Amino acid sequence: MKIANAQLWVHDQDEVLAFYTEKLGMEVRSDVTLPEMDDFRWLTVSPAGQEDVAIVLMAIPGPPMMDEDTTQQVEALMAKGFAGTVFLTTDDCRSDYEQLAAKGVEFTETPEERPYGIDCGFRDPSGNSIRLTEVKLPANV
């Protein structure tokens, strides 16, 4: 068993697509709009060089796919910052932090030393949480 895709709810697919590609440097893996499915848009992204796993950027459906109450509950959870989280790793957390901050990425935590490495956190435009960790090599932990 392997991970293929994992999904995040998003408010605006174009806005988050620009964020994940232009700011984080990820690549589009799939972007298809299906007229036979009420213009449902299947949109996935993943880091360059990691093509076998992707994040699905899923628009929150309204009725009849999702009833109005549930839609509002999902949006409320996202607004409170308790929707999805993506955990990314990097070779250089501090350098990435500087570059992303310069691009206007909204950080919730600046890089900090942790037992497992250096870690920071930010949000995508829909409020999803993203952790970025420079993992220490096991020998150095």
Add this chain to the structure above:
Amino acid sequence: MAHAPPARHLLRAKDLADARYAEQLEVDDLARAAGLSKAHFSREFRRTFGESPYVYLMTRRLERAAALLRNTDYSVAEICLEVGLQGVGSFTTSFKRMFGMTPTEYRASVPPASSQARVPGCIVRAYARPQHRTIREDSAPTRT
């Protein structure tokens, strides 16, 4: 400052091509990242990596363009811009030189992106359900 071996400068330029191919990047920009003159840079790059920086950058862009033709429904013009190229004409020429067919022919030669998208069955079922709003049971008067 410690002197870095030349290949490290070249690698920085190569990494730049890999990371920012989607922007309007030219060989001049890569040479600048390596801190070398354009001619010297191109020569050194080819000697180290076996191909010119122009070809390296172009093949990176064309590989991405081919993936977008296979996996998205973006237009050829959109894909051209998406991979950092400006003119659809020169994009088509370069693409044909590499893949032996134009971007449009390439797309037609592979299964449609919509059939490749791994949309899970639960979503297909939810979105493809006929949206009858006048089913008799709903509108039938309540018997009292």
